[in-house]
Amino acid sequence: MKLTLKIWRQQGPHDNGRLVSYETDEVSPDMSFLEMLDGVNQRLILKGEEPVAFEHDCREGICGSCSLVINGVPHGPERGMAACQLYMRRFSAGDVITIEPWRARAFPIIKDLVVDRSALDRLMQAGGYISINTGGAVDGNVLLIGKEQAETAMDAASCIGCGACVAACKNASATLFVAAKVSHLGTLPQGKPERARRVAAMMEAMDREGFGACGNQYECEAVCPKRISTRFIAMLNREYLRAGFVASGSPAEPDSSQAGPD
Amino acid sequence: MRRSNQFQTSLSSKVAVALSGLGLAGFVSFHMLGNLQVFEGPAALNGYAAFLREMPIVLWSARLGLLTVAVAHIALGIRLALQNRRARPVAYAVREYRVASMASRTMALTGSLLLLFIVFHILHLTVGLGDPSVHDQLDERGHRDVYGKVIQAFHNPFYVALYCAGQLVLGMHLSHAVSGSLQTLGVEHAALIRLFRAAGPAVALFVVMGNLAIIFAVFLGLVRP
Numbered sequence: 500m501k502l503t504l505k506i507w508r509q510q511g512p513h514d515n516g517r518l519v520s521y522e523t524d525e526v527s528p529d530m531s532f533l534e535m536l537d538g539v540n541q542r543l544i545l546k547g548e549e550p551v552a553f554e555h556d557c558r559e560g561i562c563g564s565c566s567l568v569i570n571g572v573p574h575g576p577e578r579g580m581a582a583c584q585l586y587m588r589r590f591s592a593g594d595v596i597t598i599e600p601w602r603a604r605a606f607p608i609i610k611d612l613v614v615d616r617s618a619l620d621r622l623m624q625a626g627g628y629i630s631i632n633t634g635g636a637v638d639g640n641v642l643l644i645g646k647e648q649a650e651t652a653m654d655a656a657s658c659i660g661c662g663a664c665v666a667a668c669k670n671a672s673a674t675l676f677v678a679a680k681v682s683h684l685g686t687l688p689q690g691k692p693e694r695a696r697r698v699a700a701m702m703e704a705m706d707r708e709g710f711g712a713c714g715n716q717y718e719c720e721a722v723c724p725k726r727i728s729t730r731f732i733a734m735l736n737r738e739y740l741r742a743g744f745v746a747s748g749s750p751a752e753p754d755s756s757q758a759g760p761d
Numbered sequence: 762m763r764r765s766n767q768f769q770t771s772l773s774s775k776v777a778v779a780l781s782g783l784g785l786a787g788f789v790s791f792h793m794l795g796n797l798q799v800f801e802g803p804a805a806l807n808g809y810a811a812f813l814r815e816m817p818i819v820l821w822s823a824r825l826g827l828l829t830v831a832v833a834h835i836a837l838g839i840r841l842a843l844q845n846r847r848a849r850p851v852a853y854a855v856r857e858y859r860v861a862s863m864a865s866r867t868m869a870l871t872g873s874l875l876l877l878f879i880v881f882h883i884l885h886l887t888v889g890l891g892d893p894s895v896h897d898q899l900d901e902r903g904h905r906d907v908y909g910k911v912i913q914a915f916h917n918p919f920y921v922a923l924y925c926a927g928q929l930v931l932g933m934h935l936s937h938a939v940s941g942s943l944q945t946l947g948v949e950h951a952a953l954i955r956l957f958r959a960a961g962p963a964v965a966l967f968v969v970m971g972n973l974a975i976i977f978a979v980f981l982g983l984v985r986p
């Protein structure tokens with residue numbers, strides 16, 4: 500199958516970058532999208548040109564490192580899948596495919612299609628954790644967690660931190676990512692003691708890192724490889740409002756664990 | 762980290778924009794219902810207008826409250842929109858939206874056009890600029906003739922077009938705004954999600970249809986002087 504690729508090439512963070520066209524005709528429909536790019540790079544190397552830098556690791560949709568905007572959609576045309584799970588059979592001969600990096604002020608481009616997503620790590624450092632003393636593992640069944648709660652937490656916890664939500668958002672907002680973390684931790688008893696502090700700190704960090712605010716457009720949910728629901732954003736907003744009341748009520752460390760927001 | 766700063770986030774602004782926006786949405790709904798009294802004839806509408814003016818303290822507190830809410834909404838809304846724009850300095854060469862409605866993508870634009878329309882609307886029908894003669898006319902009961910003013914305005918195709926454009930912009934802004942505010946305020950439930958997502962378009966349709974009914978009833982001569 501013969502394809503035209505328009506790939507974003509950028510030498511480094513301070514280069515301006517541009518789309519460069521590549522013709523390729525050695526594409527089999529059974530190739531994955533990343534294998535197709537591997538092939539392009541192989542030929543570039545043989546020609547003595549610089550290969551296209553793109554990020555990948557697991558190539559099975561669990562690590563969240565592949566980060567390509569394909570024809571204007573983060574992770575490409577499939578729903579609920581990462582770019583590494585996309586196969587060339589989804590395209591037809593003669594197609595023009597534009598490949599760009601995640602674009603956000605908070606995700607500076609390192610090279611070509613590779614962006615620096617450490618802003619998401621700093622959001623986690625601001626509050627995406629629980630503080631517990633280490634030691635022997637707690638006995639199973641000491642802490643009983645209802646099935647509903649467990650499933651809600653698991654749904655939120657399936658976020659792989661890829662940042663597609665940011666890439667898809669008109670405002671380059673990381674709200675879905677933060678919502679997933681806040682909902683995941685805030686739903687479980689281990690996460691409840693810090694829930695007021697967590698949500699405030701993570702939202703503050705999100706602004707500090709230069710992400711925009713949520714526009715309630717739900718493009719994030721539509722591209723998320725794990726289909727994280729925007730219902731978690733409503734949950735995040737409730738957590739935030741609740742935290743505001745808690746903080747205004749008591750100067751001491753707030754909160755005891757009680758029923759979840761749902 | 763200072764606690765006092767902890768809640769000065771974009772989300773706090775969003776909550777304020779949503780609350781003030783819902784307040785404004787409530788106002789435009791009741792404003793439309795009040796206007797429907799055109800269909801009951803001059804006595805009803807002029808009586809209603811006079812009734813409002815007979816309580817200057819209530820009227821001016823309401824106006825002041827409304828103005829405060831509107832200023833807060835506009836100032837915070839514009840600040841958020843600018844902040845959001847800065848979050849993506851380099852645009853995509855190719856961009857495809859999957860679910861975002863046209864209304865949701867043009868909130869800042871429809872908001873700004875709405876502001877222009879509101880200023881024009883107040884100057885036109887409240888202050889009576891451009892047509893001071895009509896403004897001072899009294900009906901047979903000695904009330905200011907708001908009814909006559911409305912009838913006269915909407916006989917003019919130019920004003921009809923302008924008000925229709927205003928309604929279009931209002932409808933677009935509202936259709937995303939009301940559902941969006943519910944989400945911003947965390948009002949959400951698995952079983953009611955369709956209802957909440959439909960709330961915006963429903964409120965928008967309600968307000969716009971009511972207002973358009975007045976405009977066209979007058980223009981088509983169904984409501985006479």
Ligand code: HEM
Binds near residue numbers: 787869874
């Ligand atoms: C009758 C007049 C108006 C009503 C009923 C109204 C209603 C609303 C509501 C309910 C929202 C919240 C949406 C959300 O939380 O996602 C909103 C958002 C917004 N409004 Fe208005 N609005 C009005 C006038 C205006 C005007 C005059 C402006 C600006 C000049 C404006 C600018 C905005 C902007 C920029 C947003 C989006 C804020 C964001 O990025 O989240 N609005 N409006």
Ligand code: SF4
Binds near residue numbers: 676723
């Ligand atoms: S919420 Fe979805 S799109 Fe966003 S980082 Fe997590 S997995 Fe990726």
Ligand code: FES
Binds near residue numbers: 560563565
């Ligand atoms: S490479 Fe790991 S998710 Fe795509």
